[in-house]
Amino acid sequence: MSTEPQGSSVVADMAADREAQTKRGMTIQEAIEGALWLRRTPDGHMDTAKLRVLALTLLSALEASTCYFKAMQKGEEVFVLRQQDRAAPLAIDTWANAAEIKGCGHAKVADARAIAARWLKQDLDTTKWPT
Numbered sequence: 001m002s003t004e005p006q007g008s009s010v011v012a013d014m015a016a017d018r019e020a021q022t023k024r025g026m027t028i029q030e031a032i033e034g035a036l037w038l039r040r041t042p043d044g045h046m047d048t049a050k051l052r053v054l055a056l057t058l059l060s061a062l063e064a065s066t067c068y069f070k071a072m073q074k075g076e077e078v079f080v081l082r083q084q085d086r087a088a089p090l091a092i093d094t095w096a097n098a099a100e101i102k103g104c105g106h107a108k109v110a111d112a113r114a115i116a117a118r119w120l121k122q123d124l125d126t127t128k129w130p131t
Contacts (some may be wrong), residue, residue, distance in 0.1 A: 031057035040089055086127045092116040 017022045026034070038044055047056070062069045071078045081088040096112040121125075 026053050026057045028057060028061045030063070083122070084127050086124075086129050089116040089120045092119075 031054045032048070034050070035058065038046060070076075070079055071073065081091055092112050093116050096109045096116070099112070100109045
């Protein structure tokens, strides 16, 4: 039988869990959930190592979308089309046609058209018209 108080075991286990999470990093979803928790919890405390991982994960997510990241740095507006939007494939194809006419790289245009084609094939139950 352990002579260690039960509460200190819980604290030690929680500290070990935090350290393990910090070492493995976070998924983008975990980072978003952590940031939302911080917003909802004005007096919430998160250790510095976990905050660093959270911030670096969110920054990496922004950097992964180079157009969005560059636009945000310059204060430019961005318009986002989501896969659930039934109007999105037509908008993407229209953009791809205009981009191709103006000499946009073949790979970028082909990628846009491939996305539009995939979105057109999805089940209509998972999509909706803009409201």
